[in-house]
Amino acid sequence: MKKLSEAEINQRLEKLEGWQYEENSIQTKFEFENFKETFSIMTRIAFEAEAQQHHPEWTNVYNTLSITLSTHDAGGVTEKDFKMAETIESIIEAD
């Protein structure tokens, strides 16, 4: 999996609202209604992460969820991260 250039990353980010390129990764933050809703969303993401064998770095505090995606083996952001980001967005949109 090839590390994407900053230009390639920024181009892909145009189609991904609310995500930023920072510290060699793509990041976002969500806010939900309460903890139960937040953890339910996290559970759905967890199953997809396991299926894609690509896992986020994520932090939850009550109804907030911060997600950081990068590809350790490539030392940066790859298509795997954008695939995962799109999966996360589709889970949240379906909610």
Next chain:
Amino acid sequence: MKKLSEAEINQRLEKLEGWQYEENSIQTKFEFENFKETFSIMTRIAFEAEAQQHHPEWTNVYNTLSITLSTHDAGGVTEKDFKMAETIESIIEAD
């Protein structure tokens, strides 16, 4: 719920291996076998957190889980945090 003094916190921490008092909270870090095991443990903790209406600040990266407990309303560490920490320990010991 009354904020505990540093002496009270340190006394309680003696019975809680692997937890530290830092930045006005009690904190720990676990490492499990893989993501699936880690998220399974998180799910069990999530149910207890919801039952106790006391939620952790926690960060997961693949097989690691960092947990920070404090009581926002009290501006520090209270008995609620130690109750939650003991619950977390019992979940992990039962695994």
